[in-house]
Amino acid sequence: SSYYENYHSMKEIYHWMEAVVKVHSDLLQKIYIGSSYEKRPLYVLKAIHVRERDRTMTTLLEHFDFYVMPVINVDGYEYTWSHPSNRLWRKSRSSHGNSKCIGTDMNRNFDAHWCGPGASHFECQEIYCGPYPESEPEVKAVARFVRDHKDIIKAYITMHSYSQLVLFPYSYTMNKSKDHEELESLAQKAAKAIKRTTWKTYRPGAGAQTIYLAPGGSDDWAYDLGIKYSFTFELRDTGTYGFLLPPREIKPTCLEALSAVKEIAQHVLQNL
Template structure:
């Protein structure tokens, strides 16, 4: 079965490399639209629902607001009518992507011409996007070549019977360790998220032996990295529809496909910023944690919830670092700490390439949504939970070119090391203090022994 999966994924890679996906977007455009009045907002919301348009930002019609820039993909067949409607309503707009398919084709060709080494993790190319078969092989090679630090584990299965794996990074310890979770690829089309998870693993492996603080952290913390949670959707985005978002479970007696996994967690499920209509891009599912992928992740987090220091949910695009809450405008109990850590991460990102990121509460900074993994883990009393929306701000959207993978991952790694340093300083034992305490205990014991010998 595993070899069959590899063959299917490889076929998908070849098909995508030749720009022959079954679903094409020839002539589709992405428009930047900024409604100025309440009537314009209502008009745009109604049109988006009536035409079932793919909202890239925000991802639900209810979150279209006055003065907020909205990115919407418009099918070629409706482009002219859409522009006439916007002009007729006096709603300002500009063209963000003039031809979605041409951008897909260009990025596919760029990735195809770049060096594609698949032999082992030692010469794996981290500056291109990889289909699922290569990621499966990469995980196996990583464990084989770095078994002293990394182990591969089975998380669960998907609706289409694909395996979900995670990598556990950590050094041996005789004490109970803390945990740091990173989940990528929950939305199928957000390929930069998947690329970053692999980059993170590479950087930890490459640097920990020469970094005293990182070595110290790895002795006290295990990193749980899920490179692709939505495996079915990710494969489908390579083989059939580059802009597919959801998973691939069959819904409504076979009439439609897929659930938005980041609306499927049991945290104020389907109450806001989600949709109970199956055809919607933000369909929350028939019930909380209805999906096999969600259930698998929930089981792992529940198993380690008392140990988890930090949980990261990696997305694209928008250049944002977000924290609780998404479903309400209420402020979490540790909002000040969350904000101060996010500020550190934003500053670290800015230092390398001067990339501008915004940090803040998800509901106030981005839009309201319910059923997200980030809010769910916050409800479990895991103090540090963040959603990272990586590059870019809108020039390419979900079609971030391969030549931006490296700078995106580098600046994101800087941010993550800032968070790890904070955890090291504020949540972990100080090895120097611990060693001093041991020696003080030994010296005190010796002193007592000598004293006892003298006076007895």
Template sequence: MKLLVFLSLFAVCVFARKTFHGDQVLRLHPITEGQLNTLQNLEKQYELDFWTPVRGIGIPVDIRVPSGRLASFKAYLSTTGIHYAVFIDDVQNYINAERTEHPTPKALADFNYHVYHHFDEIQQWISDMAAAHPKLLTNSTVGTSYEGLKFSALTVTTKKGNPQFVINCGIHAREWISPATCMFSVKQLVTEYGTDPTITGLLDKVDFVFIPSSNPDGYQYTWSDDRMWRKTRTPSSARCTGVDPNRNWDANFGGPGASDMPCSDTYYGPYAFSEPCTLAQKKFVEGLPNPKMYIDVHSYSQLWMFPYGYKLDRPSNFDTLDKIANDSVAAIKVTHGKTYQSGQISTTIYVASGSTADYFYDNVTPCSFAAELRDEGQYGFLLPESEIQPTAEESLAAFQVMAQAIIDHKCDSY
């Protein structure tokens, strides 16, 4: 009854350009099975903005609560005995502080890698980079989104015949640090090739294929309308829009960890590959001559993971993937001292069906990964621009470790 009363109050709040004045992010701490079940019911059945999933007893859960419902939600938590702390006291203040206004770059020399960029700026940067570095970079169209936006891949390559390492960024629209990390990494690889012996050695033997923004409609919408938008922008019902593009793949599609509710942030869609952006990426990666490794880059929580996500069973090459992930987080730690956790997706973060990492593992390459970049919740999805460079630098250190595993033939078989 208490749950129904709370939900009836919450249902009248329609998340309506969207501002978040007074909204708070609460970090909840479930300590009993009953509290865990309460949060799981809220997560699965109702339209709450869970910034992190319900993972288990003693593992914190971050939820954004709108200002108009804070009092009722906190009162509800008190009746359940679930302890909480205010982690972000005003979401809009964090959005305002997240980035600086900057002029649209007129030329590649004006491009600022230390700020977040609109989708059209990212696309122009891809074209400009490829034109400026024709011996190292290849610009390829991945596909066209539901709203007609073409999105591209940028391949760093030195010779024909190299295996490919695919690095996908921005599949969840609000995770801005992901595209920024992709772009910064490309710049570093191009700048350091021929100077840095490690990067030079890797690029002589492995192609790095970056997809900087693989959910263009959603990403553009986070700039124009709703900073907290996660999904695509395809109509999914009379009232709700969008599909979670990382639940839309044919990897136990519609299974645990994905929702059949069109208004849910984890809605898997009407059928596998219903989203033009997911279908385009599938065809693009499968069309590469020799893809050996794939990683889907997300935020936040500081995790470096591998399949399976849709089941608890270990992959056949668990030891290999575990070693690569462990070595990657060790490289991250050395770079700026940040601690990332490594492990299997389903046991490290949650069970999730229909993901990129699982699809490519099952169908394309024996080395597939998913990463959650900075931070651990201080800023969450609203990581300030001052964090772009260190996040990208530590990520690139991990990417180099992973590329070396390709060279060492760790990804030749399952």
């Protein structure tokens, strides 16, 4: 089975990034945006507009560059491989002060109502917000990259698992954002695109109203920075395998996620 039908170690992912930018040097660039707590490099891939076979992709790539960061939590991800009994490790691998527990929840560490209700100040919790906003070098690197490009970034999408949801701001408050209606209808369109692609059902909704209050997330932070089209995809499945999705489901999950990304990009293009 192919590369895209399996999970890979960090080492393999680094080699893959190196290889794809080499093979597709005319359409891909690898951008170094910083390093992790354990000093691993953090990369963003930039897809440059070129002629494509797929008609909608061609149109979209004519108008937009796509920046993709395959892995933000490089240390945590590596740890799930080197310590297989911790396959479900969520947090970073940083240690602050003299705490007996390791790791900060990166999706509670952005500067968006940081550490309000739905996050924890306690280091041993899975939703530990860290000692201060952007305390994690990985979060700081992403925030800096997005901040530095905020005038050219038209949409921000962060991929998580699991639950099959298309979420939009806010997650830090139950209140609706000022773009609630537009984002809700766009999330609905994205979910419909997924349905057409693989027949899977994804539910659209504002984060706090749909799942739970969760401050310090990258989507809310990007939205408040002025990036209106900000989404979190919670990918497959709905609980049968949960975080341990079988490799055979990776490819269809990518296909349906891509169809949702295209739907969002087309909407952005119509509303430039």
